[in-house]
Amino acid sequence: MSEKLQKVLARAGHGSRREMEAWIAAGRVSVEGEIATLGDRIEADAKVRIDGRLVSLKSADEVICRVLAYHKPEGEICSRKDPEGRPTVFDRLPRTKDSRWVAVGRLDINTSGLLLFTSDGELANRLMHPSSEVEREYAVRTFGEVTDATVQQLRTGVTLEDGPAQFDAIKSAGGEGINQWWHVVLREGRNREVRRLWEAVSVQVSRLIRVRYGMIELPKTLPRGGWMELTLDQVNYLRQVAGLQAEERSLLGMDKHSVARAKVRSAKVRRAVRKHKTSGTASNGRKAPTRTRS
16 A cells, blocks of 8 residues: 655654655655655655665554653754754764654753654654644743742743743742742743743743653653663553554563663663763752652
């Protein structure tokens, strides 16, 4: 049975469906030697090339959906390559065969915390669509006076340059003087939205950490720059949110070979963190508050 070209490429992990559509529109993809166009459908045995390079295609039965939780440090950008030579969030991820990791959304260079990556571009595309309304929770350190009226205004909504916005939840998490910690929740992922909401009420954000995406929390034991693979239950939670069928297989398991592989992966993470260690300590030496659920 034929399927849309961009869907097949995304499922095989070559990028998100949106990226694949852009590549097709730019003439970078060919099918059986002919430049592809948006809307093309292909059979499972089609020969597809990206930038002239033959790529692997997999049926839905052959693809194992994998998801990584990554603890992004400040100072990394969410792009594969940077003309300025800055480190990217892809630098430390494990290599995959015949596919690549696709980021589920983005965090700006000055934001740290939980960032998800998947080998299934279709899953990434659906989770990033506004209709998914997945909760994102952030720990925010603010600088400036925050009154009860300010908090109420952030709950009821303010007007930004791209339309009205508000926090779905906001909760105090302690602090001293005009340096306060908060936990806030959003169900959308507009560019720099958390920072812009606070700026709209004349409060500066001095530190921002994403601590939760849906029901997936940033593991307290995961070091900055480290990654871990999500369990099958966690993967299927995300697939359910995205309206996709449950995955039946996982590269994680409890047999002795899987445990040994997990130990090897853990050692690789520790080595990568030591190799690329960056300073993320706040300038005043204070630590982020203990994570709480909003």
